[in-house]
Amino acid sequence: MSALFEARAVTKRFGGLVAINRVDYALERGISSIIGPNGAGKTTLFNVFTGLYEPDGGEVTFRGRSLLGLRPDQITALGVCRTFQNIRLFANMTAIENVLVGMHARVPLHLWDALTHRPRFHAVERGLWQRGGELLERVGLRGKANEVARNLPYGDQRRLELARALASGPALLLLDEPTAGMTQGEAGHLMGLLRQLVADLGLAILLIEHNMRVVMEVSDRVTVLDHGEKIAEGLPREVQGDARVVEAYLGRRASRKSHAAP
Amino acid sequence: MIRSVTAVAVVALSATLVAVFPRSILVFLAFQCSLLFVYVTRIPGWLRAGLLGLALIVLMPLIGFFNGYYLEVATQVGIFAALALGLNIVVGLAGLLDLGYVAFFAVGAYSWAIFGSPQANLIFGGGFPLAPGWFYVFLFVGLGVAALTGVLLGLPVLRLRGDYLAIVTLGFGEVIRVLANNLDKPINLTNGPKGITPIGRPPALGIPYNEAFYFLVLLIVVVVIVVNRRLEDSHIGRAWEAMREDELAAQAMGVPLVRAKLMAFACGASFAGVMGVVFSAKQIFINPESFTFLESIGVLAMVILGGMGSIPGAVVGATVVTVLNLQVLKGFSLWLNELKNAGVTVLGYSLANLPTQLEPAKYERMVFGIILVLMMIFRPQGIFPARRRQRELAQAQQDSTVTPVVTS
Numbered sequence: 001m002s003a004l005f006e007a008r009a010v011t012k013r014f015g016g017l018v019a020i021n022r023v024d025y026a027l028e029r030g031i032s033s034i035i036g037p038n039g040a041g042k043t044t045l046f047n048v049f050t051g052l053y054e055p056d057g058g059e060v061t062f063r064g065r066s067l068l069g070l071r072p073d074q075i076t077a078l079g080v081c082r083t084f085q086n087i088r089l090f091a092n093m094t095a096i097e098n099v100l101v102g103m104h105a106r107v108p109l110h111l112w113d114a115l116t117h118r119p120r121f122h123a124v125e126r127g128l129w130q131r132g133g134e135l136l137e138r139v140g141l142r143g144k145a146n147e148v149a150r151n152l153p154y155g156d157q158r159r160l161e162l163a164r165a166l167a168s169g170p171a172l173l174l175l176d177e178p179t180a181g182m183t184q185g186e187a188g189h190l191m192g193l194l195r196q197l198v199a200d201l202g203l204a205i206l207l208i209e210h211n212m213r214v215v216m217e218v219s220d221r222v223t224v225l226d227h228g229e230k231i232a233e234g235l236p237r238e239v240q241g242d243a244r245v246v247e248a249y250l251g252r253r254a255s256r257k258s259h260a261a262p
Numbered sequence: 263m264i265r266s267v268t269a270v271a272v273v274a275l276s277a278t279l280v281a282v283f284p285r286s287i288l289v290f291l292a293f294q295c296s297l298l299f300v301y302v303t304r305i306p307g308w309l310r311a312g313l314l315g316l317a318l319i320v321l322m323p324l325i326g327f328f329n330g331y332y333l334e335v336a337t338q339v340g341i342f343a344a345l346a347l348g349l350n351i352v353v354g355l356a357g358l359l360d361l362g363y364v365a366f367f368a369v370g371a372y373s374w375a376i377f378g379s380p381q382a383n384l385i386f387g388g389g390f391p392l393a394p395g396w397f398y399v400f401l402f403v404g405l406g407v408a409a410l411t412g413v414l415l416g417l418p419v420l421r422l423r424g425d426y427l428a429i430v431t432l433g434f435g436e437v438i439r440v441l442a443n444n445l446d447k448p449i450n451l452t453n454g455p456k457g458i459t460p461i462g463r464p465p466a467l468g469i470p471y472n473e474a475f476y477f478l479v480l481l482i483v484v485v486v487i488v489v490n491r492r493l494e495d496s497h498i499g500r501a502w503e504a505m506r507e508d509e510l511a512a513q514a515m516g517v518p519l520v521r522a523k524l525m526a527f528a529c530g531a532s533f534a535g536v537m538g539v540v541f542s543a544k545q546i547f548i549n550p551e552s553f554t555f556l557e558s559i560g561v562l563a564m565v566i567l568g569g570m571g572s573i574p575g576a577v578v579g580a581t582v583v584t585v586l587n588l589q590v591l592k593g594f595s596l597w598l599n600e601l602k603n604a605g606v607t608v609l610g611y612s613l614a615n616l617p618t619q620l621e622p623a624k625y626e627r628m629v630f631g632i633i634l635v636l637m638m639i640f641r642p643q644g645i646f647p648a649r650r651r652q653r654e655l656a657q658a659q660q661d662s663t664v665t666p667v668v669t670s
Binding site: 050052071072073074076077081082084088089090091092093097098100101102103104105106107109111113114115117121125128164165167168 | 489492493496497498500501503504507508510511512513514515516517518519525
């Protein structure tokens with residue numbers, strides 16, 4: 001029985017630097033988080049998972065199918081989609097257009113349909129716009145469909161990126177610091193939305209997050225990376241108490257103290 | 263209502279003036295401007311379409327009756343409008359800077375030139391030129407061959423962006439021209455620098471050739487505009503624009519970059535291919551000199567002048583550049599020459615003493631260059647900028663025009 005998404009012994013090197021060292025990872029539906037200090041290799045891991053980087057070793061499978069050697073767009077078509085740490089919207093396109101691009105892999109039309117404008121084209125296109133509108137509403141951007149992405153406030157841009165990723169109909173959503181730059185209230189709101197998505201669509205969501213309160217509240221499972229290695233994994237409260245995690249975040253002296261405790 | 267009446271009056275007046283003064287370039291320019299006025303002024307859609315249709319289908323050929331050269335200019339404008347629209351897909355929508363676009367035009371032109379003239383006899387032994395009717399088949403052959411060439415060019419340059427892509431496409435354009443120049447041996451395919459002639463003309467159904475070519479070009483331009491529009495408003499157009507905005511994000515959202523880029527190259531190239539076929543038949547004679555780097559730059563200038571990524575922009579840009587080159591600058595030169603020959607003195611200096619290096623005919627390119635530079639300084643987004651381009655250039659300015667949520 002293989003998990004929905006599984007990575008085994010993934011390694012990624014940049015020259016002499018080992019960014020990720022033999023990381024095993026598996027997840028099922030629900031919300032999982034990856035945390036770790038800056039430079040721990042979290043985003044690198046995301047990039048390997050979504051095909052932006054080719055790993056130097058290891059295996060990545062989704063629904064039992066290997067993702068290695070696939071292009072990012074093929075991986076998206078299989079049902080793994082992501083957002084970016086530094087928001088990468090199509091800045092000069094409107095919100096709805098951004099979402100429509102997200103649907104690209106699921107559009108059942110060809111060049112010929114677009115040129116001839118067969119009735120099917122209009123039907124499909126209308127369906128796309130309608131679904132796009134629903135997605136925008138879902139993430140709380142109702143009425144902003146025709147706003148140009150670059151003109152949206154920061155929090156809305158993050159939400160729009162989420163809608164765009166959702167538009168590709170993913171089974172696994174990878175979110176790279178979705179609450180960065182948000183207030184605690186906004187972040188809480190977004191997490192409620194993610195919970196809702198998991199409940200409604202049966203999604204698996206993988207978060208990279210720095211906001212510890214958010215992580216501990218929302219995650220079903222937390223994985224901690226440090227220096228490219230997995231140092232802890234488990235329920236949020238298990239991880240919180242883990243000595244190596246505390247060491248990674250706070251430094252060595254604190255860790256000696258906690259070693260002495262048990 | 264007042265606007266509608268004005269629009270009708272302006273077109274009627276300018277057309278009449280052209281009939282009365284068939285030699286005056288200024289009057290013909292006024293006629294062109296009246297069409298532009300009809301396009302931009304706020305009148306009911308049916309009236310606008312009707313007036314433009316009337317002007318292009320009825321008035322323009324009539325004007326050609328008074329002054330055949332104007333029809334020739336209009337045909338040239340049409341040819342370059344189609345080229346600009348094709349390049350607009352590659353550069354304006356997909357954001358791939360192509361400096362060798364005229365190569366596809368050449369490929370289309372040579373495909374009919376070789377088979378529509380006795381040239382093919384040198385390769386296949388006999389049976390050529392093909393009957394004139396084949397011209398219409400070759401419109402599609404030219405389209406196909408050019409699209410294929412587009413894919414061939416696209417494949418090796420897929421990983422390149424920006425400057426690098428521009429350099430490679432520039433080289434590609436030169437390669438095609440040099441090939442045309444040198445493929446007269448070992449097998450004489452293109453007849454080298456001497457060019458191919460006579461190239462067969464299509465059966466024209468009893469219409470004079472000038473009018474026939476005008477209508478053919480007009481028809482093709484209309485088809486090209488419709489195709490351009492439909493591509494722009496489809497998932498393909500959106501993918502191209504996304505690719506231009508952020509290639510990496512587009513790919514991560516499921517846009518297959520290779521396919522999308524090849525499709526852009528092929529679509530853009532195919533328009534040039536079709537027009538190449540028409541061009542070769544119209545000119546009867548072609549040689550590699552018609553497909554120089556300067557032509558590619560000219561077409562690019564049309565796209566940029568009109569407004570990148572904008573369909574009306576490409577058409578207006580093509581019109582402005584072509585009319586500028588064929589009529590305005592030539593007219594300017596002629597006028598200055600007349601002054602010179604008449605020995606007019608300006609500020610006590612007789613123009614007749616002007617050194618030959620400063621002959622007005624030699625200013626043409628310079629004046630064109632100055633216009634382009636001024637344009638880039640004062641209106642970098644082009645004459646008719648695309649919605650998106652406007653945003654890119656005037657970031658702070660909030661554009662409140664609203665696109666329909668559901669296109670139909």
